[in-house]
Amino acid sequence: MSIHHLNLFLNEGLYIIPEEKNQLILTAETKLESEEPTGEEESIGSDEVLELTYEGGFEKGVLVTYEGNELTHEHQELLFKILGAVGCSLKDIALTSSLVIEEVPMSSILAMNPNKIIVFGNIHHDILSRRKKLYEVLQEDDIEYLFADDLAQISTQVNLKKSLWSELQVLFNITKK
Numbered sequence: 001m002s003i004h005h006l007n008l009f010l011n012e013g014l015y016i017i018p019e020e021k022n023q024l025i026l027t028a029e030t031k032l033e034s035e036e037p038t039g040e041e042e043s044i045g046s047d048e049v050l051e052l053t054y055e056g057g058f059e060k061g062v063l064v065t066y067e068g069n070e071l072t073h074e075h076q077e078l079l080f081k082i083l084g085a086v087g088c089s090l091k092d093i094a095l096t097s098s099l100v101i102e103e104v105p106m107s108s109i110l111a112m113n114p115n116k117i118i119v120f121g122n123i124h125h126d127i128l129s130r131r132k133k134l135y136e137v138l139q140e141d142d143i144e145y146l147f148a149d150d151l152a153q154i155s156t157q158v159n160l161k162k163s164l165w166s167e168l169q170v171l172f173n174i175t176k177k
Helices: 003-007 018-035 039-046 073-085 106-111 126-130 151-156 158-171
Strands: 062-066 093-097 116-120 138-140 143-148
Touching: 062 073, 073 151, 073 158, 106 126, 116 126, 126 143, 143 158, 151 158
Parallel strands: 062 093, 062 116, 116 143
Antiparallel strands: 138 143
16 A cells, blocks of 8 residues: 555555665565566457447447537437438437547457447547538548537527538438428
C-alpha cells in the first residue's frame, strides 16, 4: 500500500522514523521490480480489443453515435424518425453516445465491421479525423461516413434537416419516387 492509499483512510499525519526510511525504500523498490510486466505480458495487453457497448441489434451494420451522454426524449424521437425514414430501426443499428465511443480505439470500431457510420455532433475520437465536411457522404475502406450537426441543432433548424435528409438518401440509396 502506498502513502497515497494510506492517506485515504488515515486522518492524521504519517511520520517515518529515520532508521526505517532506507528499509521502506528498499522494500518498495523490490516490490515494484517484481510487479513489472515482462515483454510478453505487454504485447498481450496491447493487442486486446475493447468492445464497444451500444444499444440495438446492429443487423444492418450501421453505427450511429451522438454527442453527449444520453439523448433527451425529444432528440431520441427525432433520431428514430430519421432512421425510420431510411428503413432502419433500433434492431438494425448500433447506437452509442460520444462518451462511450471515446473510450475505445478505432481498431475496436473497425473490428465490428460497420458498413456505415453516422456521427451527430462533435466527438473526441479518431473517427472525426475522417470528416472533411458536414452533410457529405465519405467512403473510406469499405465504410461510408456521414457527419452531421448535433441532434439538438438539427431539431431546431429546417435547413439542417433538409441537408441531413438529402445525404441520408445518398447514404442509403433511396431514390425519389
